[in-house]
Amino acid sequence: MYVYDEHDRQIAAERVAQFRDQTDRALAGELAEEEFLPLRLQNGLYVQRLAPMLRIAVPYGMMRSNQLRRLARISRDYDKGYAHFTTRQNVQLNWPNLEDVPDILAELAEVEMHANQTSGNCIRNTTTDQFAGVQDDEIADPRPYCEIIRQWSTFHPEFAFLPRKFKVAVNASEKTDRAAIQVHDIGLQIVRNEAGDLGFRVHVGGGLGRTPMVAPVIREFLPELDLLTYLEAVLRVYNRYGRRDNKFKARIKILVKALTPAGFADKVEAEWAHIKDSPTKLTRDAIDRIKSYFTEPSYVSLENASDLLAKQRFENRAFDQWLSHNVDTHKKPGYSIVNLTIKETGTPPGDVTDRQMEQIADLADEYSFGEIRVTHQQNVVLADVRQDRLFELWQAIVPMGFGTANLNTLTDVICCPGGDYCALANAKSIPVAEAIQRRFDDLDYLYDLGNIDLNISGCMNACGHHHVGNIGVLGVDKKGEEFYQISLGGSSHHDASIGKILGPSFAREAMPDVIAKIIDVYVGRRTEEETFLDTYRRIGIDPFKESVYA
Amino acid sequence: MPEIVLHNGSIKQDDWVVVPRPEEGESLNVPDQKALIPADLWLAGYERYAGRADIGVWLDSHQEPESLGDKVNELPVIAVNFPKFTDGRGYSIARILRERLGFENELRAIGDVLLDQLQFMKRCGFNSYALRPDKDIQKAAKCLGFFTQGYQAATDTDTPLFRRRAG
Numbered sequence: 267m268y269v270y271d272e273h274d275r276q277i278a279a280e281r282v283a284q285f286r287d288q289t290d291r292a293l294a295g296e297l298a299e300e301e302f303l304p305l306r307l308q309n310g311l312y313v314q315r316l317a318p319m320l321r322i323a324v325p326y327g328m329m330r331s332n333q334l335r336r337l338a339r340i341s342r343d344y345d346k347g348y349a350h351f352t353t354r355q356n357v358q359l360n361w362p363n364l365e366d367v368p369d370i371l372a373e374l375a376e377v378e379m380h381a382n383q384t385s386g387n388c389i390r391n392t393t394t395d396q397f398a399g400v401q402d403d404e405i406a407d408p409r410p411y412c413e414i415i416r417q418w419s420t421f422h423p424e425f426a427f428l429p430r431k432f433k434v435a436v437n438a439s440e441k442t443d444r445a446a447i448q449v450h451d452i453g454l455q456i457v458r459n460e461a462g463d464l465g466f467r468v469h470v471g472g473g474l475g476r477t478p479m480v481a482p483v484i485r486e487f488l489p490e491l492d493l494l495t496y497l498e499a500v501l502r503v504y505n506r507y508g509r510r511d512n513k514f515k516a517r518i519k520i521l522v523k524a525l526t527p528a529g530f531a532d533k534v535e536a537e538w539a540h541i542k543d544s545p546t547k548l549t550r551d552a553i554d555r556i557k558s559y560f561t562e563p564s565y566v567s568l569e570n571a572s573d574l575l576a577k578q579r580f581e582n583r584a585f586d587q588w589l590s591h592n593v594d595t596h597k598k599p600g601y602s603i604v605n606l607t608i609k610e611t612g613t614p615p616g617d618v619t620d621r622q623m624e625q626i627a628d629l630a631d632e633y634s635f636g637e638i639r640v641t642h643q644q645n646v647v648l649a650d651v652r653q654d655r656l657f658e659l660w661q662a663i664v665p666m667g668f669g670t671a672n673l674n675t676l677t678d679v680i681c682c683p684g685g686d687y688c689a690l691a692n693a694k695s696i697p698v699a700e701a702i703q704r705r706f707d708d709l710d711y712l713y714d715l716g717n718i719d720l721n722i723s724g725c726m727n728a729c730g731h732h733h734v735g736n737i738g739v740l741g742v743d744k745k746g747e748e749f750y751q752i753s754l755g756g757s758s759h760h761d762a763s764i765g766k767i768l769g770p771s772f773a774r775e776a777m778p779d780v781i782a783k784i785i786d787v788y789v790g791r792r793t794e795e796e797t798f799l800d801t802y803r804r805i806g807i808d809p810f811k812e813s814v815y816a
Numbered sequence: 817m818p819e820i821v822l823h824n825g826s827i828k829q830d831d832w833v834v835v836p837r838p839e840e841g842e843s844l845n846v847p848d849q850k851a852l853i854p855a856d857l858w859l860a861g862y863e864r865y866a867g868r869a870d871i872g873v874w875l876d877s878h879q880e881p882e883s884l885g886d887k888v889n890e891l892p893v894i895a896v897n898f899p900k901f902t903d904g905r906g907y908s909i910a911r912i913l914r915e916r917l918g919f920e921n922e923l924r925a926i927g928d929v930l931l932d933q934l935q936f937m938k939r940c941g942f943n944s945y946a947l948r949p950d951k952d953i954q955k956a957a958k959c960l961g962f963f964t965q966g967y968q969a970a971t972d973t974d975t976p977l978f979r980r981r982a983g
Binding site for chain 2: 271273276277280281283284287288296297301304305387414417418420421422423424425426427428429502505506510540541544545546548549551552555556
């Protein structure tokens with residue numbers, strides 16, 4: 267994992283001093299609220315419905331145990347003793363005092379953390395696959411490239427006041443996309459060309475929200491060393507020509523659409539021609555240096571523990587289920603990837619208490635080289651667990667509430683904080699997630715249904731990624747009352763697609779029944795081996811409509 | 817007379833006046849002192865203004881610095897207007913003027929220029945700043961200097977941190 271050197275430490279310390287000064291001037295009335303707004307947002311600080319909200323960066327989702335322990339302590343000392351893991355792989359505190367934020371930043375800087383550019387109209391936290399570096403289907407480890415982008419984008423002097431927020435994601439697997447790159451402003455797929463050289467396929471102009479779009483490819487192959495100069499060209503074109511007259515039309519996807527992907531690509535190429543060989547061009551040394559931070563942990567040489575696991579599975583059905591659903595294969599023999607689901611029914615998806623954060627940190631130290639990853643599905647990953655210790659780990663996590671064996675099933679809901687916390691929301695989302703979790707509480711039935719992405723957002727901003735859920739739920743406000751609109755057929759993977767709206771919206775109480783009817787259509791019409799999405803794509807939306815609105 | 821901040825944080829008297837774009841039907845009224853006029857009008861009246869040390873230009877944030885082309889160094893001052901401090905186009909304009917067009921003279925930020933944007937402006941090539949009048953010009957030096965280094969190459973340095981680390 268990346269470790270700060272003296273430069274990173276100095277910049278982090280200077281940033282804390284700067285934000286302290288900005289906060290002091292804001293509190294002294296020297297900065298108008300509208301002047302302080304973008305400054306505090308670039309530091310992740312929102313003023314929300316009930317209190318400020320502070321979004322802390324977790325670059326590409328990775329943390330060390332000491333960092334998570336510090337987050338636990340901060341949430342206890344400065345907040346109400348819990349935090350929220352977000353779909354941006356970040357961590358949010360819901361109740362800090364504005365006056366305390368500089369001190370919180372100072373505490374974060376001590377453990378090499380920060381809240382830089384977690385909000386605002388600037389380049390946000392770059393995200394990637396939570397299994398980066400531990401599965402054998404990736405072309406190269408995406409994390410060094412994410413770190414290179416993190417450094418380049420941090421306090422970039424030209425791009426601090428873009429037309430709108432800007433999000434980059436990197437994916438390295440040919441088989442799957444766990445980073446949803448095609449619904450980002452820039453999505454980078456790591457590829458090799460015919461000559462075997464490493465590079466990126468560049469998607470630009472995807473995104474959710476009011477105008478959901480899947481990002482077109484604007485360059486099939488970008489050589490590795492050209493990564494930053496090309497990003498700079500894309501951002502410069504966006505900064506100069508993106509719309510600023512209407513915040514709903516200000517995302518880069520609108521510019522790409524207006525110019526057409528080919529027209530946009532031409533503009534970027536023309537800009538890039540000027541800066542392609544500028545000092546921002548990466549060097550082999552620079553890449554190797556960053557890569558040296560992402561070397562393998564000290565794995566021991568092991569065989570797969572197949573016999574042991576078979577025996578333990580046979581003796582314990584719940585362990586067997588957990589192993590089947592929450593544990594993934596690992597590139598190293600004898601190791602596994604463990605997904606801790608933070609989705610116990612009755613707990614808002616992504617919410618963790620200070621005590622739970624400390625428990626996760628302890629688990630990471632004991633079982634996974636002290637490293638933790640946050641996923642965009644709001645779960646937590648221990649990436650390097652010895653197979654012969656899986657049973658022991660499972661016994662430890664079940665009482666903690668992390669052992670719910672429902673990963674990727676209907677109840678592993680992605681859900682924004684919604685109207686319970688968020689000032690933007692039109693409707694509550696957490697109670698909807700909970701009602702559905704309660705309705706579908708039979709694990710065997712969930713397993714029979716297979717993988718289904720159910721994503722819930724409390725408003726058009728789509729923090730719950732409802733557009734790309736196989737089943738998407740969007741909270742809408744109708745004359746002060748909360749209703750929920752359903753879309754079907756979304757996907758955030760390599761086959762990315764935007765869900766299609768089913769029809770008129772429903773009252774909250776009706777939601778579990780509506781979901782059940784949709785599931786019944788799938789169960790009745792599927793062929794063997796078909797996932798929900800396969801069936802939907804084969805039979806279309808009409809059979810679902812007929813059943814739900816009958 | 818109003819004051820401006822220089823890139824090193826020092827303060828000096830501002831002897832340039834920004835001439836607004838004339839209303840439709842009216843002609844440009846150039847005062848009898850150092851004046852910054854709209855860049856497109858300078859180009860349109862090039863014969864009249866060329867070579868004058870008392871005439872500079874200002875660009876608005878939607879305008880193309882490329883339009884000045886190889887004439888940039890005939891101008892003693894180019895100002896870039898920030899109509900709103902949240903309008904970041906001026907940063908790109910500044911880098912293009914400096915790095916692509918090779919502009920070497922005074923590059924000035926005008927308009928909604930606040931303290932917390934100065935460091936970004938400086939890194940993108942501005943070397944003077946006409947702060948919005950209600951801002952405390954005495955605090956400019958501090959705000960220009962919060963950071964002793966940046967990660968990126970920009971107009972102020974052609975060595976991004978990754979190149980310095982290698983050295």
